Amino acid sequence: MMGLLEWILDLLLSPWLFVPLIYPGLISAFAVLLFIIWFERKLAAKVQLRYGPLYVLKRLGGAIQLVADLLRYLFAEPIVPDQADRLAFIFGPILLFASSYIAAIAIPISYDFYAFRSEISLLVVLGLNTLAPAFNLVIGWGSNNKFGLIGGLREGFLITADEIPMFVSALAMAVLYGTMDLVRMVELQSEWLWGIALNPLAAVTFFVLMLLSTSRFPFEIVEAESEIVMGPFTEYSGILYGLTMGASYVKLYVLSLLFAILFLGGWEPLPPLEFPGSWLILPGAVLFLKALVIMCLSVFMRAVYPRYRIDQALRLAWHYLFPASILSVFLSLLVLSGWSI
Amino acid sequence: MTDRRWSSPVFRLKGHLDAILTGAKYLITPRATVRYPEEVIELPEGYRGFIEYKKDICISCGLCATVCPANAMKMYVERAAEPGEEAPAEEVKPKRYPGINYTRCIFCGFCVDVCPTGALEHVETHDVAYEDFNSMIYPPGEFAAGPPKPEFDTPPRRLRPTMDERRGIAYEPAD
Numbered sequence: 001m002m003g004l005l006e007w008i009l010d011l012l013l014s015p016w017l018f019v020p021l022i023y024p025g026l027i028s029a030f031a032v033l034l035f036i037i038w039f040e041r042k043l044a045a046k047v048q049l050r051y052g053p054l055y056v057l058k059r060l061g062g063a064i065q066l067v068a069d070l071l072r073y074l075f076a077e078p079i080v081p082d083q084a085d086r087l088a089f090i091f092g093p094i095l096l097f098a099s100s101y102i103a104a105i106a107i108p109i110s111y112d113f114y115a116f117r118s119e120i121s122l123l124v125v126l127g128l129n130t131l132a133p134a135f136n137l138v139i140g141w142g143s144n145n146k147f148g149l150i151g152g153l154r155e156g157f158l159i160t161a162d163e164i165p166m167f168v169s170a171l172a173m174a175v176l177y178g179t180m181d182l183v184r185m186v187e188l189q190s191e192w193l194w195g196i197a198l199n200p201l202a203a204v205t206f207f208v209l210m211l212l213s214t215s216r217f218p219f220e221i222v223e224a225e226s227e228i229v230m231g232p233f234t235e236y237s238g239i240l241y242g243l244t245m246g247a248s249y250v251k252l253y254v255l256s257l258l259f260a261i262l263f264l265g266g267w268e269p270l271p272p273l274e275f276p277g278s279w280l281i282l283p284g285a286v287l288f289l290k291a292l293v294i295m296c297l298s299v300f301m302r303a304v305y306p307r308y309r310i311d312q313a314l315r316l317a318w319h320y321l322f323p324a325s326i327l328s329v330f331l332s333l334l335v336l337s338g339w340s341i
Numbered sequence: 342m343t344d345r346r347w348s349s350p351v352f353r354l355k356g357h358l359d360a361i362l363t364g365a366k367y368l369i370t371p372r373a374t375v376r377y378p379e380e381v382i383e384l385p386e387g388y389r390g391f392i393e394y395k396k397d398i399c400i401s402c403g404l405c406a407t408v409c410p411a412n413a414m415k416m417y418v419e420r421a422a423e424p425g426e427e428a429p430a431e432e433v434k435p436k437r438y439p440g441i442n443y444t445r446c447i448f449c450g451f452c453v454d455v456c457p458t459g460a461l462e463h464v465e466t467h468d469v470a471y472e473d474f475n476s477m478i479y480p481p482g483e484f485a486a487g488p489p490k491p492e493f494d495t496p497p498r499r500l501r502p503t504m505d506e507r508r509g510i511a512y513e514p515a516d
Binding site: 043046047048049050051054300301303304305320 | 350360361363364367368370371372373374376
């Protein structure tokens with residue numbers, strides 16, 4: 001019996017299962033989802049001098065509001081419209097959610113704990129992240145609704161506008177560190193400085209593009225409730241809608257982890273603590289906290305900004321962020337040449 | 342004509358920073374919410390809430406029903422005794438008394454103002470939930486029994502609204 005228990009524990013703690021399934025993969029993604037949506041509502045409420053969700057577990061300020069919402073979504077009937085493309089309509093949200101979190105598998109959580117280490121793990125994360133918006137298009141087309149179609153097309157415009165500068169500003173960091181291996185990047189940052197100090201331009205550009213690609217405010221253009229109902233997700237109800245809503249937050253979570261590794265020194269500096277399991281828990285916790293701060297900053301924007309029009313967002317992306325990302329590559333080269341002298 | 346300065350990216354960047362700082366400022370400003378069932382605002386004098394009716398000084402003039410702009414007030418015919426019964430003529434004579442329909446009442450207070458004997462008066466009650474529309478109609482007998490009282494599980498904290506120079510309206514404990 002004990003042997004079986006140990007075997008299961010060993011299996012769960014093996015990186016190739018722990019990373020995709022527990023942290024930073026599925027389970028922690030769900031936990032973050034439950035926290036960050038509540039926190040977003042709470043933060044927006046506080047800025048508007050309100051309380052926000054309060055009465056579900058009042059002692060903690062309504063902290064499990066999202067659990068209640070999730071239960072409601074689970075018990076609501078997911079209605080499939082007659083005229084919709086059934087296959088695309090049902091599998092769209094599932095694949096959207098899956099492809100939003102799948103990029104987490106390539107994210108290392110310490111020097112020796114990762115699902116796989118690759119020379120190009122930065123590209124793997126960014127590439128897998130680019131998958132998700134395609135399913136927004138599929139959903140928008142498949143639900144056979146004019147708002148869905150408009151939302152899907154908006155997403156199409158925004159994919160090209162945000163992914164290219166995002167790749168370029170990540171490339172700037174790859175040029176700076178001379179590698180695309182995320183583990184090596186953290187190693188180098190602990191020897192030099194944090195990436196945000198070395199190349200602040202790339203950090204700011206990446207952050208704004210993160211908001212743009214996960215449709216946070218001020219770029220909540222795909223859903224745009226007051227204009228096109230809910231964009232691609234107009235026809236959805238029940239748990240299928242829950243999945244579409246959670247997908248962008250999960251994507252934000254993965255990108256925040258990437259941001260923490262690229263610019264904020266990943267799991268360095270580690271607090272000098274020793275306890276059983278600290279080799280696994282400490283680096284993961286530090287990385288998680290950094291990502292959480294980034295996420296909180298991103299959801300804070302909801303309280304501050306109104307929504308950009310699609311043309312304003314595209315202009316911002318192509319006229320300012322794209323040149324800024326190219327400039328950040330040159331800044332990296334400048335820093336590198338300064339370093340070698 | 343928009344401000345020409347907005348064409349400068351530096352000016353716009355400053356605008357973004359200002360916006361975020363403003364948000365941060367409001368993040369640490371105290372909340373303005375009154376958590377109603379637990380906290381109750383102390384009402385000012387002359388507040389127009391539910392209406393109290395004193396049947397013994399009512400002279401049955403019907404002015405309240407006439408003036409009511411929402412047709413909420415209505416005069417009901419009542420007899421103390423049915424005709425043919427052994428009773429003084431005074432009691433057999435039909436008299437009219439007002440009843441109120443709170444589904445229609447807009448709490449304008451005209452009936453209170455117009456009442457020549459002061460038989461109608463406002464009370465502070467304004468927060469009562471009804472299960473159906475029928476129970477919101479009060480014929481003279483029930484109207485005279487007094488306005489409904491809201492019930493709280495725990496006695497609420499009372500707050501007094503004050504004007505704050507910087508924040509606008511603010512609340513302080515009343516007692």
